[in-house]
Amino acid sequence: MVDKKGKVWLVGAGPGDIGLLTVKGKQVLESAEVVVYDALVSDEIASLIPSSAKRINVGKRANHHLVPQEEINKILLMEALEGNRVVRLKGGDPFVFGRGGEELELLVENNIPYEIVPGITSAVSVPAYAGIPVTHRDYTSSVHIITGHAKKGGSSRIQYDALVKMKATLIFLMGIGALEEICKSLIEAGMNPQTPAAVLEKGTSAKQRRVIATVETLKAAADQAIIQTPAIIVVGEVCSLSDSFAWIEKQPLAGIQVVVTRPKEKSSTLTEKLRARGAHVIEMPVIKTITIKEQEELERFSRSFDKISEVSGEQWILFTSPKGVESFFSLLTVTKKDIRHLYSMGVKFGVVGNATRKELRLHGIEADYMPDIYCGKELATGLIKEFGQNPYVTLYRAEDATEDLVEVLEDNKISYQDVAVYRTLYLIDEELATRISTGIESKMIDYVMFTSASCVKAFTSCLTDIDYTKIKAVCIGEQTAAAATKFGIQVGVSKKATIDSMVECLSK
Known part of the structure; x- marks a missing residue:
């Protein structure tokens, strides 16, 4: 022991929607060395836990504690004593029926430094996502949050008489198991049986549901809807506003949860566009691309650059991905090659699609050719008509690139050199993979987004114990779709090989 x-940081993860995690909470989580988390932490937020962090699942959920509270307290202490940055990640807010105070006591006794990062409580956010304002000047001026179950081994300490007299909005957390008793007790305390009431299930998640009824009929309505935990109970006149103020279901991708498998540095654009349309997104980067810089490969790159000036005829350099462009210019710097030499020779540049063209523009070069259909085969096929006399092609692309492009060149007897400038590595996060597999099996996850054949291969290598025919996917092009189809995955293909087209495909 050092x-x-x-x-220790006690971090409130909020009710589930990743957008409701605070900025500070995200910052602290991403720098954690140890994360101790509950079952109610959503998959969206769990995907933010660094792969390098030690993860401890204590599985706290209503009426089921994987690890007793006393043991959780000891875990926090022991991990801190080891010198670690420890995040205790809790659903909702740590101090709103989250037993955060209990978890601090042992830390205080042992002089362990700590911080509290409040979270957005489900008591306010879940009703808001169901179109229920917890206060409204025309209905009530106060809101009361009540725990719905008694302390273990004890009886209920709720003073129903006092609650009824206040004519306030009442929020019962962790009370689904006692729903019948709560409604009965409120009526016996004098509440009008016709008072509007609601049960809100899985609030702020992709699969949230609401049941609006009255105090008298709420139990029967919840049973008919087969409401399950986690869920909260709301009682008060403000529940009558839900139908008018409901907004979640009006979003184009409401109720949809998807997995984005792109590399982490590339996933933000797709994720943002999906979330802007109401989808919930779990980021699961399954590949990482790195520029190849081993000495042998650097020498090969250097020779390929020199060969461009040695070979006579019309010279073309082709890029089949933005990473290829990025790696090419990185290797120019490492090998001390001068791009101006290519300009003086009149070398032309071809790109597979718009994203690759944008990356090339960042380096001050405008592509001379881009096909209408974004794929390697179409790039080669289109160029056959563009080539001048005695063309020579240099490909700068992935180490494991597909052969469809070079097959076209060979069929048309076009001379070329194929140079690997980057390689694709598979990333395996076993815990996240287990969460994703469970989500697909339980139909909590609706679609997986694939932007390359490499993503398909890496994803299936992570999820080995699942029936792939249960997976529905949106693929960015025919090549990616073909890779997914081989595994029996249900495939939808975007019309164009663009992020916007993928989002449009999912929307339809």
Whole structure:
């Protein structure tokens, strides 16, 4: 055990929607060395836990604790004493029936540094996502949050008489198991049986549901809808506003949860566009691309650059991905090659699609050719008509690139050199993969988004114990779709090989 003490952060993860995680909460989580988390932490937010962090699932959920509270307290202490940055990640807010105070007591006794990062409580956010304002000047001026179950081994301490007299909005957390008793007790305390009431299931998640009834009929309505935990109970006149103020279901992709498999540095655009349309997104980067810089490969790159000036005829350099462009210019710097030499020779540049063209523009070069259909085969086929006399092609692309492009060149007897400038690595996060597999099996996850054949191969290598025919996917092009179809995945293909087209395909 080291002498240096670590530190503990009690972080409220909010009700589930990743957009409701606070900025500070995200920052602290992403720098954690140990994360101790509950079952109610959503897959969206769990995907933010660094792969390098030690993860401890304590599985706290209503009426089911994987790890007793006393043991959780000890875990936090021991991990901090080891000198770690420890995040205790809790659903909702740590101090709103989250037992955060109990978890601090042992830390205080042992002089462990700590911080509290409040979270957005489900008591306010879940009703808001169901179109229920917890206060409204025309209905009530106060809101009361009540725990719906008694302390273990004890009886209920709720003073129903006092609650009824206040004519306030009442929020019962963790009360689904006692729904019948709560409604009965409110009526016996004098509440009008026709008072509007609601049960809100899986609030702020892609699969949230609401049941609006009265105090008298709420239990029967919830049973008919087969409401399950996690869910909260709302009682008060403001529940009558739900139908008028409901907004979630009006979004184009409401109720849809998808997995984005792109590399982490590339996933933000697709994720943002999906979330802007109401979808819930779990980011699961399954591949990582790195520029190849081993000495042998650097020498091969250097020789390929020199050969361009040695070979007579019309010279073309082709890029089949933005990473290829990025790696090409990175290797120019490493090998001390001068791009101006290519300009003086009149070398032309071809790109597979718009994203690759944009990357090339960042380096001050405008592509001379881009096909209408974004794929390697179409790039080669289209260029056959563009080539001048005695063309020579240099490909700068992935180490494991497909052969469809070079097959076209060979069929048309076009001379070329194929140079690997980057390689694709598979990333395997076993815990996240288990969450994704469970989500697909339980139909909590609706679609997986694939932007390359490499993503398909890496994803299936992570999820080996699942029936792939249960997976529905949106693929960015025919080549990616073909890779997914081989595994029996149900495939939808975007009309164009663009992020916008993928989003449009999912929307339809």
